[in-house]
Amino acid sequence: MSLPFLTQARAPLTCEIDALNEYGESLQVAIPAERALTVYVDKRELVTLMTLGAHPELLVLGYLRNQRLIDSASDIASITVDWDVGAAAVKTHHGIENIEAKTAKRVVTTGCGQGSVFGGLMDEVDQIVLPADAQITQSQLYELVNTIRLKETTYKSAGSVHACALFDMAGAEPEMLLFVEDVGRHNAIDTIAGWIWMQGDRLANASMVFYTTGRLTSEMVIKSAQMGVPIVVSRSGITQMGHQVAQAVGLCAIGRATNKRFVCYAHPQRLKLQPELAGPKPRAVVTET
Amino acid sequence: MSLPFLTQARAPLTCEIDALNEYGESLQVAIPAERALTVYVDKRELVTLMTLGAHPELLVLGYLRNQRLIDSASDIASITVDWDVGAAAVKTHHGIENIEAKTAKRVVTTGCGQGSVFGGLMDEVDQIVLPADAQITQSQLYELVNTIRLKETTYKSAGSVHACALFDMAGAEPEMLLFVEDVGRHNAIDTIAGWIWMQGDRLANASMVFYTTGRLTSEMVIKSAQMGVPIVVSRSGITQMGHQVAQAVGLCAIGRATNKRFVCYAHPQRLKLQPELAGPKPRAVVTET
Numbered sequence: 001m002s003l004p005f006l007t008q009a010r011a012p013l014t015c016e017i018d019a020l021n022e023y024g025e026s027l028q029v030a031i032p033a034e035r036a037l038t039v040y041v042d043k044r045e046l047v048t049l050m051t052l053g054a055h056p057e058l059l060v061l062g063y064l065r066n067q068r069l070i071d072s073a074s075d076i077a078s079i080t081v082d083w084d085v086g087a088a089a090v091k092t093h094h095g096i097e098n099i100e101a102k103t104a105k106r107v108v109t110t111g112c113g114q115g116s117v118f119g120g121l122m123d124e125v126d127q128i129v130l131p132a133d134a135q136i137t138q139s140q141l142y143e144l145v146n147t148i149r150l151k152e153t154t155y156k157s158a159g160s161v162h163a164c165a166l167f168d169m170a171g172a173e174p175e176m177l178l179f180v181e182d183v184g185r186h187n188a189i190d191t192i193a194g195w196i197w198m199q200g201d202r203l204a205n206a207s208m209v210f211y212t213t214g215r216l217t218s219e220m221v222i223k224s225a226q227m228g229v230p231i232v233v234s235r236s237g238i239t240q241m242g243h244q245v246a247q248a249v250g251l252c253a254i255g256r257a258t259n260k261r262f263v264c265y266a267h268p269q270r271l272k273l274q275p276e277l278a279g280p281k282p283r284a285v286v287t288e289t
Numbered sequence: 290m291s292l293p294f295l296t297q298a299r300a301p302l303t304c305e306i307d308a309l310n311e312y313g314e315s316l317q318v319a320i321p322a323e324r325a326l327t328v329y330v331d332k333r334e335l336v337t338l339m340t341l342g343a344h345p346e347l348l349v350l351g352y353l354r355n356q357r358l359i360d361s362a363s364d365i366a367s368i369t370v371d372w373d374v375g376a377a378a379v380k381t382h383h384g385i386e387n388i389e390a391k392t393a394k395r396v397v398t399t400g401c402g403q404g405s406v407f408g409g410l411m412d413e414v415d416q417i418v419l420p421a422d423a424q425i426t427q428s429q430l431y432e433l434v435n436t437i438r439l440k441e442t443t444y445k446s447a448g449s450v451h452a453c454a455l456f457d458m459a460g461a462e463p464e465m466l467l468f469v470e471d472v473g474r475h476n477a478i479d480t481i482a483g484w485i486w487m488q489g490d491r492l493a494n495a496s497m498v499f500y501t502t503g504r505l506t507s508e509m510v511i512k513s514a515q516m517g518v519p520i521v522v523s524r525s526g527i528t529q530m531g532h533q534v535a536q537a538v539g540l541c542a543i544g545r546a547t548n549k550r551f552v553c554y555a556h557p558q559r560l561k562l563q564p565e566l567a568g569p570k571p572r573a574v575v576t577e578t
Contacts, residue, residue, distance in 0.1 A: 015529050017529075017532055017554065019552045019553055019554050020552070020553040020557045020560075020562070021550075021551070021552055021553075022427070022549060022550055022551050022564065022567040023564045023567050023570060024562045024564045027552075029552060029554075031526060031527055031528060031529055031532060031554075032526075032528050032529065033528070033529045033530075034506060034507055034528035034529050034530035034531065035529075035530070036530075050506070050507065050508070050530070138311070158526075159525070159526040160504045160525060160526035160527065160528055183504075183506060183528055215449045215472075217323060217339070217472060218323055218339065219339075236448070236449060237320060237321075237447075237448040237449035238320055238449065239320060239321050239322070239323035239449055239472055240304050240306075240320055240321065240322045240323050240324075241322075241323035241324070241325075241339070242323065243306055243320060260311060261310075261311055262310070262311050263308045263309070263310055263316075263318060264308055264309040264310075265306065265308050265318075265320075268309045271309075273309070273313045275311065275312045275313045278311040278312050281312060
């Protein structure tokens with residue numbers, strides 16, 4: 001299988017603007033970039049994505065994948081991004097069959113981020129089979145959360161972005177394979193999906209866990225399952241449909257993960273509890289906030 | 290002008306699920322609903338919105354408005370929502386002209402929430418004229434933020450939703466006209482847009498300020514400007530394009546608004562500073578976090 005050629009377009013991720021604070025003082029604040037990237041597939045305009053712009057080629061590849069517009073990275077010859085014109089030119093080997101029909105049905109999701117998925121995603125949920133015995137230990141979960149906490153990020157310097165990360169738990173310690181920030185968390189997860197495709201068979205023995213700062217809405221859970229990732233960890237909570245999809249596909253959904261705390265919403269058999277690591281119990285009853 | 294007939298479909302906004310915490314204890318947690326609402330315009334399927342479901346008719350009306358698919362609420366005869374089938378039936382008086390062309394261009398935005406706007410929004414930004422002399426005082430801003438803080442919300446009970454609110458600052462104290470939560474902040478702002486349209490001329494003398502818990506991305510700023518609201522307040526930050534649009538249309542963008550703190554990112558001439566109300570200065574330099 002030959003992988004597509006991707007450019008490596010780069011652009012500044014933050015900029016400084018003048019602002020005023022509550023004391024009437026002028027200050028310079030860093031804010032994240034937000035760029036329009038118009039995707040052309042074989043010269044036909046498909047969509048405009050609003051993105052931070054850190055990994056535009058992987059974003060486009062993952063977008064095409066998660067929209068189910070292509071079946072394999074090898075369908076794509078190249079993705080060429082040019083920030084001067086805000087365009088991503090996708091060249092396929094044989095075109096995209098039925099592109100009109102595939103893009104006709106529109107679902108506008110709750111996602112912070114690219115938000116729109118073309119229809120039919122839910123139809124395919126039933127066909128997803130996740131690795132049966134994939135597990136995460138409470139100790140690994142804590143290491144993962146701590147790794148994220150220590151990361152230098154655009155969020156720390158400029159705020160207003162979501163982050164996603166992909167971890168491999170097969171080794172002695174969780175390995176962070178990729179960390180992606182974007183103005184929308186759906187861009188971030190699509191970028192990770194694109195990256196996974198570019199790895200070919202190299203992840204065959206990986207034990208993947210997906211982390212997101214964003215909420216586990218239906219779209220996030222579906223996309224994780226589509227990538228074959230059976231465990232998701234979020235700093236935020238879950239929605240009812242996110243929960244339903246996780247239950248249905250056998251995906252372990254863990255939310256409210258900060259420091260030593262978390263809530264496992266679905267398929268706890270994938271989580272090897274080690275309550276002795278959790279530290280002393282807080283006095284208050286654990287509730288969602 | 291005759292306003293459309295809207296049903297008042299209701300559905301539970303939260304549900305309880307079983308979960309496990311870090312001590313291995315079972316607990317019941319409340320999570321927000323996330324429902325698929327498929328919009329049919331004159332029996333033609335347009336889009337599926339994922340929503341909490343608090344105000345589905347206003348959401349659909351505001352969605353059609355913010356996508357620029359209709360010019361006036363009076364173009365619509367009725368919006369009938371039936372949660373049993375997850376459908377919103379929109380009946381127009383004379384159809385939507387050029388609906389194919391209007392929905393062909395797709396922009397997938399950074400928005401947490403409905404995310405997708407059909408093309409051409411940016412083209413119209415230049416034509417927006419906001420009320421020249423609209424202002425907010427620092428005192429009013431603090432009252433507004435405090436009103437939000439005291440509100441009983443789905444967020445407090447179940448987390449994982451964004452909130453928007455519309456305030457009228459014309460009276461002695463800020464009046465909260467509408468408070469909307471949704472799984473996506475774009476649904477929340479669309480719902481407010483729908484509500485504004487249903488008020489007819491009643492808001493002619495209002496001095497509107499828009500509040501959102503979400504980030505001020507380009508889409509949020511554009512939608513606020515489209516509603517004629519010249520001042521936006523956010524608990525979060527702003528993106529570069531959100532800032533550019535606010536600058537261009539003369540919109541005062543205030544972010545990081547919690548307690549006594551805030552940062553004014555654009556058009557501070559609309560903010561009447563009263564630094565004496567800000568309390569003692571923190572020792573650390575004010576930075577974005």
